Amino acid sequence: MSANILLVKNMVCHRCLLAVENVLANASVPFQKVTVGEIYLEQPLSDQQYVSLKSGLAAIGLELIDNRTSGLVEKVKQLVIKKARGEVNEKESKLNLSAYLSQNLYHEYTYLSSLFSSVEGRTVENYFIQQRIEKVKELLVYNEMTLAAIAFEMNYSSVAHLSSQFKQITGLTPSHFKKVGSVKRKLIDRL
Template sequence: MTSTTLLIKNMVCHRCILAVEDILKKESIPFQNVNFGEINLVENLSPDQQERLVNKLDKIGFELIDNYTGGLIEKIKQVVIKRARNEVDERESKIKLSHYLTGKVSHEYTYLSSLFSSVEGRTIENYFIEQRIEKAKELLIYGQLTLSQIAFDLEYSSTAHLSSQFKKITGLTPTYFKEIGIAKRKSLDKI
């Protein structure tokens, strides 16, 4: 038995992990674990298993990544999402984004940045900002935190900085967005 890792595109939340685990169980595919963007299998898939898995993943909006570039882009996205949503420890949150990404992906930042821009048509920094704004939207809709608390939690330098970026990305002020609610939210895999 040889273990193998499959890379999956569009896995951005914990529900995604549960959905993929459910597919693997239903298809009787033995796996060690499922993480954001990857499945660690116990053994290689047969061609029939792989075809069924690809079809099942496709039905719920996921895609098996079968090339190095696609896998690297997906890894960049997963690392940026975790950092943007402040799902890292306090020490890691203080590291400059470019250094953090270089450490997690094991490539020079200039290479990662150039590759990401050429494939995605936007910079890593823009993607990071969009992810932070989506998290801010989520927190605004929940209504449990003030804008100042959200700015602090997402490590903005000030409430004004968050408000400025929020308006630039959404075209709305945070206060107005909160009033209109969920209608303006995007699912994370659409960003």
């Protein structure tokens, strides 16, 4: 990995990008761009800039990734979140999870899955299901779609499959969750 690209753990949304750009500005670190999980620097960091950036990121709940293994696991997480939330192109949405990850990370899925499990203590599939359920919770809280429409939107084979998986993960039926609302939602980076 280039010395001019830094990986950042727990970046999951547009607000994270803005917060990281603010930290970079406060630390006087010149950068080209910030994407989810990555900072593209104009030049390598001095030791002082590195310490300042690391503490600035820690203050907002983010951290620099210093090794290749953690970096690869973080990239798996970012791709899983995108796929689970339906933020991929049509071609990628048709791929199963293993093919999608292998294609984007240029590693065999068995290697990625084993690495992810050893670092995170859970399977990639479990993480994917949890991310999908969080998106379903979000859609239920908005109260703009029926459960059938949500099942279709999230590519579930049926409403029954969605309901079963939802109850398995949350302990609640979707309709009961709707009644208790956003109290049961979790932040994406806390999954």
